[in-house]
Amino acid sequence: MRKTGLSPFILACMVFGFTFLYAPIIMLIIFSFNASRLVTVWAGFSTKWYGELMHDEQILGAAYLSFQIATINAFLSVIIGTMAAFALVRFGRFYGRSLMIQSISSRLVLPDVILGLSILLLFVSLQGLIGWPERRGMMTIIIAHVTFSSAYVAIVVQSRLAGLDRSFEEAAFDLGAGPFTVFRTVTLPMIAPSLIAGWLLAFILSFDDLVIASFASGPSATTLPMVIFSKVRLGINPEVNALATIIVVAVAIGVVLAGSLLQRQAATRGDGKP
């Protein structure tokens, strides 16, 4: 029997990999406790930036707006993206299928600037033609984000659906279940991991998007990335690090909770994945 210890080479790879992934995040967290206004020069320990952050309505407001947009975007993208994936995998060779594939992949490869600008022009001409949207803001940013994140969701769900064994569903049909019951009790649980992955992907894409949101936004809708980039001109301070630290910690807690939840589920089912 082979010993399960790690060879020095594997260990070195692992250390390198983890450093590569985590060093920037750790630096960011360390500098959020910096006493200096300079983001890159250490001048002693302090929590004052967390205090300032709590009073900075601009940043907090923007963070809240970004969070709302990302959440709504994630749900809408999962719904629309899943429907698109179903159409592509299950509907055979329907009329306009290749057009649909192209429209999905084009949103993946189009540079943000082009997508953002075309969306802006679309909104402006719509406003001229039918008077909607009356003014751009949170709603238009969500629409713009769903436009591209639903494409990512569609790709993720599609690959899961394509690899799915249809005999489970056929068995359910044979036993007299209606299409909705089959979808709810058989298909949905089987593609759930890809839905979660798609949801998270859509959330992240929206949360850190600067370019498309800049074009699609209007008065009183400034998202977090827009505020941070705008601060570059007159100086970023460790407040931004403090906010990032809070986000990292929140995400870490979320990941750990989700992980243990999934593990427990797998354990009670006893089989792991279908």
Place this chain on the structure above:
Amino acid sequence: MNWKIGTGFAALAMVGMFAATAQAEDKVLNIYNWSDYIAEDTVAKFEAETGIKVRYDVYDGNETMEAKLMAGNSGYDIVVPTAFPFLDREIKAGVFQKLDKSKIPNLKNLDPELMKRVSAADPGNEHAVIWMWGTTGIGYNADAVAKRIPDAPTNSYDLVFKPENAAKLKDCGITFLDSPTDIMPIVLNYLGLDPLSSDPADLKKAEVLMMSIRPYVKYFNSSQYINDLANGDVCVSVGWSGDVFQAQARASEAANGVNIQYSIPKEGTMIWFDNVAIPKDAPHPENATKWINFILKPEIAGANSDYVAYANPVPASKEFMSEEVKDNPEIYPSEEVMAKLFAVPTKEASYTRLETRAWTTIRTGQ
């Protein structure tokens, strides 16, 4: 079930009422500017004085703002474009409305000399007033430069444009703004040519000079140098005045022993202006007019300059500033230096293309 329908109608009616009042009152002003480019309490003071609610949005660059302005119906009432090339071409494209000068009595507070300079972008100053202005100059780490070049000509572009000086500074780092329209006119001026020239032969001479010092340049970037100067990672940056002051402030706050200075070179250099203007399709032009009148009050303009450390166009505001700002010759240069500063209107497209190509050559060093 009736009450449900009833509340539904009531809610609808209320929504309708709010919509109606919003239209009648119109006590809102949408401002689009850089973040932190204003004193912290200016907006609150304006709201208290006029009862107008300000919605303050920020952008990351003139380009983003311009795209929205050009597309139309941006929803903003006040925007702050840089004079050259942005305000210049935006006015030519007709995206701004003329100021109602009869409603802005504080226009009399403006410095006529400065307004004359910006009129190259805005003929007759009909569309915009200056928000802040500054220069492009040399930011340098005084100790590091003195160590390498005793009696360094820090008040002259000789410091970076003479290859023998640049070579000595190579190991500690020279940086330039990554913008041909900001750097090339300065090079032309340094060579004794007209910075406004659009002669390809002049451009070639400027390119040759830049290539001669290219091996000693660490990078071309328009924002990174702020932190790098403050940290002592680079020695000399040709950059915007406000950025260098920021580096200075950060270094002294960090107490890291880095002594950053700014100088307006004696050969003369570029002056830049950020301007306040009202888009043609602004939903609240009257409130915007009130805002412009408000920011031209000496005490308000003074407080803003004090906070951001940029010069404003209202001379009477100096008495409301701290001495570090108003007596700083690098923020408010002397008459003599002012006479040597130049603004460069947008050059013709064929020249700009050549300039961009030359800049690519310089950047890549090939």
